[in-house]
Amino acid sequence: MEYLFGPVLSRRLGLSMGVDLLQYKTCNLDCVYCELGKTICLASCRSRFVPPVRVLNEIKAKSNDDFDHLTFAGSGEPTLSVDLGEIVLQAKEIVDAPIAIITNSTLLMDPQVRKEVALADIVLPSLDAITQKTFQAINRPASGTRIEEIIHGLKAFRNDFDGEIWLEVMLVKGLNDHEADLIAKVSESIEPERIQLNTVVRTPTESVMPLDKEEILKMLELFPGAEVIPDWDWRVPIDIRAKILDLLSKEPCTIEEIEVLLHIERNNVIKYISILERDKSLSRHKFQGKLYFKTSKKE
Ligand code: SF4
Numbered sequence: 001m002e003y004l005f006g007p008v009l010s011r012r013l014g015l016s017m018g019v020d021l022l023q024y025k026t027c028n029l030d031c032v033y034c035e036l037g038k039t040i041c042l043a044s045c046r047s048r049f050v051p052p053v054r055v056l057n058e059i060k061a062k063s064n065d066d067f068d069h070l071t072f073a074g075s076g077e078p079t080l081s082v083d084l085g086e087i088v089l090q091a092k093e094i095v096d097a098p099i100a101i102i103t104n105s106t107l108l109m110d111p112q113v114r115k116e117v118a119l120a121d122i123v124l125p126s127l128d129a130i131t132q133k134t135f136q137a138i139n140r141p142a143s144g145t146r147i148e149e150i151i152h153g154l155k156a157f158r159n160d161f162d163g164e165i166w167l168e169v170m171l172v173k174g175l176n177d178h179e180a181d182l183i184a185k186v187s188e189s190i191e192p193e194r195i196q197l198n199t200v201v202r203t204p205t206e207s208v209m210p211l212d213k214e215e216i217l218k219m220l221e222l223f224p225g226a227e228v229i230p231d232w233d234w235r236v237p238i239d240i241r242a243k244i245l246d247l248l249s250k251e252p253c254t255i256e257e258i259e260v261l262l263h264i265e266r267n268n269v270i271k272y273i274s275i276l277e278r279d280k281s282l283s284r285h286k287f288q289g290k291l292y293f294k295t296s297k298k299e
Pocket residue numbers: 027028029030031033034035036039075076077104
């Protein structure tokens with residue numbers, strides 16, 4: 001597969017089958033915290049980056065697989081692809097899973113982009129700044145990009161879109177935390193279904209610092225009702241590890257089966273399986289479109 005990746009175990013989107021409409025790494029921002037590395041192609045105009053027919057063929061090939069969302073994300077900003085709307089439209093005819101788009105919000109000021117993004121079931125836009133100075137410092141946009149226009153675009157999108165908006169706010173120590181109160185007020189005014197606070201947990205492009213656990217929990221006073229995405233307790237408790245490995249040594253199971261059989265909440269199953277897969281205690285295989293996990297031989 002060239003344009004589809006996963007399914008990725010995502011704490012926000014469950015089993016997420018990714019669709020990448022870009023070439024590495026194409027974005028109209030160059031965020032200091034980006035986990036993909038420095039933006040190679042700082043593009044401000046929409047274009048075609050990959051052949052739509054081949055993307056759709058890959059979506060068809062994966063259509064019977066088991067995943068919770070088909071997610072447009074990947075090597076940069078998906079709304080830069082002029083094919084986004086058409087591919088989402090056709091993908092809806094092919095897959096049953098809801099369609100999610102992760103976007104940096106910059107192009108939502110364009111009515112055509114809003115129309116295309118509104119074809120999704122869930123949109124996960126981001127907003128990290130309110131003032132132009134902070135926007136420049138944290139998101140390092142292509143020239144001419146104005147934060148007030150992006151905020152206007154987000155509000156206009158809310159008016160156009162009946163689906164779920166999960167607004168992500170990435171907080172970086174010393175860069176945008178000083179205007180968190182302003183970000184909170186504007187985030188509320190956009191009226192998203194969810195506000196999700198994040199901080200730098202994966203390797204960032206620049207050596208920027210995350211907020212620590214206490215600092216981000218304190219942010220909930222400014223963002224009442226928001227969710228906190230990062231999980232500082234990134235380990236599997238010994239007893240749960242033993243139960244999962246015991247179960248999966250007897251028979252391969254899906255995420256749902258682990259959830260039901262061991263009475264563990266789905267988000268935690270995803271977290272634990274990610275950890276155990278990363279340390280090679282588990283391996284995955286696909287059978288009749290479903291993703292199964294089993295204990296690796298070394299266990
Ligand atoms: S918008 Fe996303 S892909 Fe683009 S630089 Fe920022 S974090 Fe990276």
